Each structure stands twice: as C-alpha cells, then as structure tokens.
Amino acid sequence: MNQSSHNTATESAGAKPPGLGGIQGISVIASVLLPILAAYVVYYTGLGMPRDTTNQGELLQTPVNISQLEFTGEGELPLQLGAEKPKWRFLILPADNCDSECEKLLYTSRQVHIRLGEKADRVERLLVTATPLGAELQQKLQSEHPRLRIVQLPAGALQELKAQTLQGTIAESRALLIDQQGYAMMAYDNQHSGNQLLKDVKRLLKYSYER
Structure with a gap:
C-alpha cells in the first residue's frame, strides 16, 4: 500500500459518521432539559408519584405569574422578582398590614426556613403589604425575622393578586409558594402546619435545580 492510500485509510478510520456530532449535541441538551421538564410534569400532574406524596398546600388551578410585578423594596427602590436570582419563595399576604x-x-414560615438547613439559601420569604409598616412593627419583625424581606405592592395590584390566588377555603391572610420561574403555585394559611409547608418545599427542592 502506498503512502497516499495509507493516509486515506487512516483518515477514514478516525472520521465520525455523518450527523454524529449533531446527535451528540442534542443528547447533551436533552440530558439537561429533560430532568427539569420531568420535575414540572411530576409536580403539576402527580404522574409517577406515590399517593402519599401529594402536595400539602392548596394547588392553584391556574398558576399566577408575579415575576413582572413591581414591588417597592428597602429605600423605596422598585424591584421585580423576575430580574433577581431564581429562588423558591414564600410570599406572605396579610389581611391587613400584619395582624396576628x-x-x-x-x-x-420562619421555622420552615430554619429547618431547611443548608438548602435555606434556595428559598426566600417576603412579606407584602400595600403601605409601609409602622416603625415599631417593622423593627419588631426585622428583629424576629432577620431573613425576611418586607416589600410593598400598590393596593390595586395587591388586591388583584389576592383575588387571583383565592383558592378553596384559604383565608385572606395566606402564604403563596412561588416557583423559580415566578409563578404562584400553592397557597397556605394557618390551617396548615409547618410540617406541611416543609414537606412541599423539600420535595420541590429535590426535583428542581439551583441556577
């Protein structure tokens, strides 16, 4: 065999079949996206989950996107949760500014946050009111709940959010569980125990990725 034939044979042996690179690329993308998609399918439909692992909160029939709502944060700076690092969030909506x-x-929710341990950084708690809290109450809450963010939402937007997340027998004072995409998925009130909130959020953290 001459040198030219030898080189041709060597190149042929090392060449990849046509289209193999594209298939490998699709496989890599699928390996990343499919687990995420599966997590949401499992959560929203319960498909493939044992009956004893159903959600503990009231599942909203239509998830509500809050990612673009303009809250007012500390120092009256506007903020949108959709522009921040994706996290699971508990949004506390009181009947009044913050009653009993x-x-x-x-x-x-604070006890649940503590019990998450090393996963606590993947979850955030926000208290949402229509008007700023009084100085005394604000200081009390900041002392008792150092990881709590206190934000405001215009009265009209807050009432609309409450109406959109009205579910079953859930009381006006409620906690909404917000997913990493900014959708309110479930509602809780004081009929629910900390163990129930913890069970739901731990399951969701297990089936989702930190981004």
Whole structure:
C-alpha cells in the first residue's frame, strides 16, 4: 500500500459518521432539559408519584405569574422578582398590614426556613403589604425575622393578586409558594402546619435545580 492510500485509510478510520456530532449535541441538551421538564410534569400532574406524596398546600388551578410585578423594596427602590436570582419563595399576604394571623404565618414560615438547613439559601420569604409598616412593627419583625424581606405592592395590584390566588377555603391572610420561574403555585394559611409547608418545599427542592 502506498503512502497516499495509507493516509486515506487512516483518515477514514478516525472520521465520525455523518450527523454524529449533531446527535451528540442534542443528547447533551436533552440530558439537561429533560430532568427539569420531568420535575414540572411530576409536580403539576402527580404522574409517577406515590399517593402519599401529594402536595400539602392548596394547588392553584391556574398558576399566577408575579415575576413582572413591581414591588417597592428597602429605600423605596422598585424591584421585580423576575430580574433577581431564581429562588423558591414564600410570599406572605396579610389581611391587613400584619395582624396576628400574619404573624403566625411569619413564625411558621420562619421555622420552615430554619429547618431547611443548608438548602435555606434556595428559598426566600417576603412579606407584602400595600403601605409601609409602622416603625415599631417593622423593627419588631426585622428583629424576629432577620431573613425576611418586607416589600410593598400598590393596593390595586395587591388586591388583584389576592383575588387571583383565592383558592378553596384559604383565608385572606395566606402564604403563596412561588416557583423559580415566578409563578404562584400553592397557597397556605394557618390551617396548615409547618410540617406541611416543609414537606412541599423539600420535595420541590429535590426535583428542581439551583441556577
């Protein structure tokens, strides 16, 4: 065999079949996207999950996208959750600025946050009111709940959000569980225990990725 034939044979042996690179690329993308898609299918439909692992909160029939709502944060700076790092969030919506029912929800969600341990950074808690809290109450809450963010939403937008997330027998003072995409998925009130909130959020953290 001459040198030219030898080179041709060597190149042929090392060449990849046509289209193999494209198939490999699709496989890599699928390996990343399919687990995420599967997590959402499992969560929203319950498909493939044992009956004893159903959600503990009231599942909203139509998830509500809050990612573009303009909240007012500390120093009256506007903020949109969709522009921040994706996290699971508990949004506390009180009946008033923050009555006793609101404080119970804050306590329950705080204990859940603590019990998440090393996964606590993947979850955030926000108290949403229409007007700023009084100085005394604000100081009290910041002292008792150092990881809580206190934000405002215009009264009209807050009432609309409450109406959109009205579910079953859930009380006006409620906690909404917001997914990483900014959708309100479930609602809780003081009829729900900390263990129920914890069970739901731990399951969701297990089936989702930190981004």
